[in-house]
Amino acid sequence: MMVGSEGTLGMITAVDVKLMPAVEARHPIVGFYATVEAGCEAIEAAMASGTVPSAIEYLDGATMAIAGGAFPVAVPDGTEIVIVGEADGSVREAAEGRELLAEALSDGALAVHAPEAASGVDALWRWREGVGLVVAGHLGGKLSEDVAVPVDRLADAIQGTLEIARRHGLEGCSWGHAGDGNLHSTFMVRRTASDDLGRAHRAIDELFGMAIGLGGTISGEHGVGIVKGGQLRRQWSPAAVDLHEGVKRLFDPSGVFNPGKKRP
Amino acid sequence: MMVGSEGTLGMITAVDVKLMPAVEARHPIVGFYATVEAGCEAIEAAMASGTVPSAIEYLDGATMAIAGGAFPVAVPDGTEIVIVGEADGSVREAAEGRELLAEALSDGALAVHAPEAASGVDALWRWREGVGLVVAGHLGGKLSEDVAVPVDRLADAIQGTLEIARRHGLEGCSWGHAGDGNLHSTFMVRRTASDDLGRAHRAIDELFGMAIGLGGTISGEHGVGIVKGGQLRRQWSPAAVDLHEGVKRLFDPSGVFNPGKKRP
Numbered sequence: 134m135m136v137g138s139e140g141t142l143g144m145i146t147a148v149d150v151k152l153m154p155a156v157e158a159r160h161p162i163v164g165f166y167a168t169v170e171a172g173c174e175a176i177e178a179a180m181a182s183g184t185v186p187s188a189i190e191y192l193d194g195a196t197m198a199i200a201g202g203a204f205p206v207a208v209p210d211g212t213e214i215v216i217v218g219e220a221d222g223s224v225r226e227a228a229e230g231r232e233l234l235a236e237a238l239s240d241g242a243l244a245v246h247a248p249e250a251a252s253g254v255d256a257l258w259r260w261r262e263g264v265g266l267v268v269a270g271h272l273g274g275k276l277s278e279d280v281a282v283p284v285d286r287l288a289d290a291i292q293g294t295l296e297i298a299r300r301h302g303l304e305g306c307s308w309g310h311a312g313d314g315n316l317h318s319t320f321m322v323r324r325t326a327s328d329d330l331g332r333a334h335r336a337i338d339e340l341f342g343m344a345i346g347l348g349g350t351i352s353g354e355h356g357v358g359i360v361k362g363g364q365l366r367r368q369w370s371p372a373a374v375d376l377h378e379g380v381k382r383l384f385d386p387s388g389v390f391n392p393g394k395k396r397p
Numbered sequence: 398m399m400v401g402s403e404g405t406l407g408m409i410t411a412v413d414v415k416l417m418p419a420v421e422a423r424h425p426i427v428g429f430y431a432t433v434e435a436g437c438e439a440i441e442a443a444m445a446s447g448t449v450p451s452a453i454e455y456l457d458g459a460t461m462a463i464a465g466g467a468f469p470v471a472v473p474d475g476t477e478i479v480i481v482g483e484a485d486g487s488v489r490e491a492a493e494g495r496e497l498l499a500e501a502l503s504d505g506a507l508a509v510h511a512p513e514a515a516s517g518v519d520a521l522w523r524w525r526e527g528v529g530l531v532v533a534g535h536l537g538g539k540l541s542e543d544v545a546v547p548v549d550r551l552a553d554a555i556q557g558t559l560e561i562a563r564r565h566g567l568e569g570c571s572w573g574h575a576g577d578g579n580l581h582s583t584f585m586v587r588r589t590a591s592d593d594l595g596r597a598h599r600a601i602d603e604l605f606g607m608a609i610g611l612g613g614t615i616s617g618e619h620g621v622g623i624v625k626g627g628q629l630r631r632q633w634s635p636a637a638v639d640l641h642e643g644v645k646r647l648f649d650p651s652g653v654f655n656p657g658k659k660r661p
Contacts (some may be wrong), residue, residue, distance in 0.1 A: 134398040134644075149547070154447050181418050184489045222490075223447045223497065229489040240618075359457070376648060383643045 546613030
C-alpha cells in the first residue's frame with residue numbers, strides 16, 4: 134500500500150535490497166513507420182514476440198520533426214512514428230531477443246535500424262535522453278504531462294494529443310514508454326507569448342480528460358504530487374476518493390507525512 | 398492494496414487480462430547436495446547466474462528419504478537436499494538459461510540431473526507434484542504450513558523445521574519455493590495416535606515463531622485465512638495491526654466482505 138503513496142502514509146526507515154546480476158548485453162532495435170497505426174501494431178507484435186523487451190519506447194512524428202535531425206542515422210521520409218525496442222540479458226539471451234524483436238518491428242516498417250557497436254547503441258540512447266531538451270528548445274518552453282492508457286488505445290492517445298494541441302493553437306507532440314501505454318504528451322510554448330502558457334495549461338487539463346476517457350490514468354510514472362492536485366476526482370468515483378482520503382487520515386491523523394501532496 | 402487482502406476489503410467485479418505468449422520450452426535442472434549449506438549456496442548461485450529462473454524449488458533430505466524412491470532417476474547416496482531450477486522462454490533462451498543454471502547448480506553438487514526429453518521433464522514435475530501426497534501417506538497424515546524467510550536464512554529455516562519436529566517427538570521435513578525463501582514445513586502424524594495432531598499443532602506454532610525470528614513471515618503464498626488467525630500479531634507491531642484493522646473497518650464498515658477471515 135505504501136507503493137504509490139508518495140510519502141504521504143509514512144516514511145522509509147530501513148531498506149533490504151536484493152541484488153541481481155547486471156545484464157551482459159543490450160540491443161536496441163529501431164523501427165520507422167509511415168502511420169501511427171502501423172507503429173502501434175509493431176508495439177503489440179514486440180510484446181508478443183516471445184522475448185520480454187527491456188524497453189519499448191515510441192516517439193511520434195511531431196517529435197521526430199523537431200528532434201529527428203540529431204538522430205544517429207537518417208530518418209526515412211514519411212516517418213510518422215518511431216518505435217525503439219530493446220532486448221537485454223546474457224550475451225546470447227540478448228542476441229536471441231534482438232532477433233525476435235527485429236522480426237516483430239520489421240513488419241510494416243519503412244526501415245529498421247539496429248546498431249551493433251556499443252558506440253551506436255550509446256549514441257541512440259544519448260539522443261533519446263536529449264529529446265525532452267530539444268523539444269523544450271524548439272519554441273523556448275513546454276508543458277509536458279505524463280498519462281497512461283491501455284496499450285491498445287495508445288494510437289488514439291497519440292492522435293488525441295495532437296488534436297488537443299490544435300484546438301488550443303499550440304504545437305504538440307508526444308513520446309513515452311509504449312509498452313506501458315505511457316505517454317509524455319507535450320505542448321510547446323513561446324516564452325515571449327504571454328497567453329501560450331495559459332493555453333498549454335488548458336490543453337493539459339483536456340489531456341487528463343482524454344486519458345480517463347480512454348480507460349487510462351492521469352499519471353503514468355511521475356505520480357500525482359502537487360501539479361495533479363484535484364485530478365484524482367476525475368479518474369475515480371467519489372467513493373474511491375473517500376477511501377483514499379480515509380486511508381491517509383488513518384495512517385497520518387496529524388498530517389505530518391509529505392503534507393499537501395497527492396491531494397485527490 | 399487489494400492484493401493480499403484475501404477478499405476482506407471488496408470484491409472483483411471485472412478483470413482486464415494481458416495475454417503473454419506461452420513459453421516455447423522449459424528445461425529443469427536438478428542438483429543433489431550432501432549438505433543443506435551447499436544446496437543453499439547453489440540457490441544463491443542460480444539466482445545470480447545471469448538468467449532469471451522460472452522456478453527454484455528445494456526438497457530437504459527428510460523429504461527425499463520418504464519420496465525419493467519414486468524420483469525418476471537414482472538419488473545419489475548422502476543427498477541432504479535437492480534443488481530443482483528451471484529455465485524457460487523461447488527455444489534458444491531456454492537452452493541458454495539451461496546452461497547457465499546447470500553451471501550454477503553443479504558447483505558443490507554430488508550430481509546433476511538434466512532431463513532433455515519431454516517425457517523426462519514431465520516425469521520430474523509429476524513426481525514433484527506428488528511429493529505432498531507421498532509424505533502424507535508415510536504415517537497417514539501431516540500438518541504442513543507455509544512460511545517464508547529471507548533467502549539467505551533458508552538453511553536455518555530448513556534445519557529449524559527438523560529441530561522443532563524433534564522437540565515435539567515428530568517426524569518433520571520441508572520443501573518449497575527456494576527462490577522466494579518459501580518453505581512448506583511439514584510435521585507427520587499417525588492417524589491412530591491421538592496426541593500426534595496436538596503435538597503437530599504446537600510444532601506449527603513454534604514454526605511461525607521461528608520464521609518471524611529469522612526475519613520472515615507467517616505466510617509465504619497460502620495467505621492468512623482462518624488457520625493463521627491471531628498470528629499476524631506475532632509478526633507485526635501493535636501499531637501495524639491497528640492500521641490493518643483500521644483499513645478493514647474503513648473499506649468494510651458492515652463486515653460483509655469475507656467475514657471472519659484474516660483475523661490478525
